[in-house]
Amino acid sequence: DQQVKQNSPSLSVQEGRISILNCDYTNSMFDYFLWYKKYPAEGPTFLISISSIKDKNEDGRFTVFLNKSAKHLSLHIVPSQPGDSAVYFCAASGNQLQGAQKLVFGQGTRLTINP
Amino acid sequence: KAGVTQTPRYLIKTRGQQVTLSCSPISGHRSVSWYQQTPGQGLQFLFEYFSETQRNKGNFPGRFSGRQFSNSRSEMNVSTLELGDSALYLCASSAGSPVRGYTFGSGTRLTVV
Numbered sequence: 001d002q003q004v005k006q007n008s009p010s011l012s013v014q015e016g017r018i019s020i021l022n023c024d025y026t027n028s029m030f031d032y033f034l035w036y037k038k039y040p041a042e043g044p045t046f047l048i049s050i051s052s053i054k055d056k057n058e059d060g061r062f063t064v065f066l067n068k069s070a071k072h073l074s075l076h077i078v079p080s081q082p083g084d085s086a087v088y089f090c091a092a093s094g095n096q097l098q099g100a101q102k103l104v105f106g107q108g109t110r111l112t113i114n115p
Numbered sequence: 116k117a118g119v120t121q122t123p124r125y126l127i128k129t130r131g132q133q134v135t136l137s138c139s140p141i142s143g144h145r146s147v148s149w150y151q152q153t154p155g156q157g158l159q160f161l162f163e164y165f166s167e168t169q170r171n172k173g174n175f176p177g178r179f180s181g182r183q184f185s186n187s188r189s190e191m192n193v194s195t196l197e198l199g200d201s202a203l204y205l206c207a208s209s210a211g212s213p214v215r216g217y218t219f220g221s222g223t224r225l226t227v228v
Contacts, residue, residue: 006157034217043119043205044158044220089157102148102171103217105158 004092006106006107009056015115018085023090023106026071030092035075038087047088048075080113087111102103117142119155119208119220127226133194136223140187144218147172147189149181152222161204163188196207198228 005024013019027088028093036044050057050064051071057064063076076083076092120139128134140147149161151197160173164183181191186210193200 004157036219041221043207043221045219046217091158102160102163102173103158104160105150107157 002107003030004106006090006109008109009107010110010112010113012077012114014077014079015113016081019075019084019111019113021075021088021090021109021111022075023073023075024071025073025092026104027092027094028071028106030104032048032068032093033064033073034091034093035062035104036089036091036105037084037107038089042091071098073101077111082113082115085113119206119218121204121206121220121223124221125224125226127228128196130196130198132186132196133192134225136191136193136198136204137188137208138191138206138208138220140189140206141218144208144210145166145187146209147183147187148188148207148209148217150205153201153217154203158205161191162220169181193225197228201225201227202220 014098034057035047035050037047038044044109046058048062048064050066066073087108087110089108091103118160122137135212146155146165150158152158162169162181163171167183178194183189203224205222207216207219
């Protein structure tokens, strides 16, 4: 039962262009969503998050959009840089009553930025 | 300040053996969670501890267990190892709710042969 899905295992984008990573979820009780970035041989690093009461959150080059009706979120990176090449994980969490202590992760999308 | 420290970084074990992994959280963090990462499965939640108490547990067999000590350090134990247990085991710590700031360690790469 994959509650959080990243349907694109990989994505290749040219340097300077926009990278868009997508994530879908099935559990309507999720109320907090996060994106993590992971380099090989390192643990995931927190990038950006969004609460279910918002539809957009921006932090520098990174913007996360949330469409609750479609149970879909996306991460936009603009402009894309070579250092952005990594695996990106989408994650979701429930509220305090639904297990806020754990994150449910997607399978990850490998982003490659080409010079 | 020091990050989340996991030891050992790499481990090779034989089927049927048991293994103990260690995690030292960021100083002051009382919540420690464990995740398993395998190819194609993403990160799967194992369990979370807060102040020495297990608050949440994922869907893993009873061979997977953990504990947390009074200094917030945590250990994870896997008994009767199977080939499918080969994975990267990640520990993450948080000051409170993990959604507000989950810091991961670099992980322990376990290979079962």
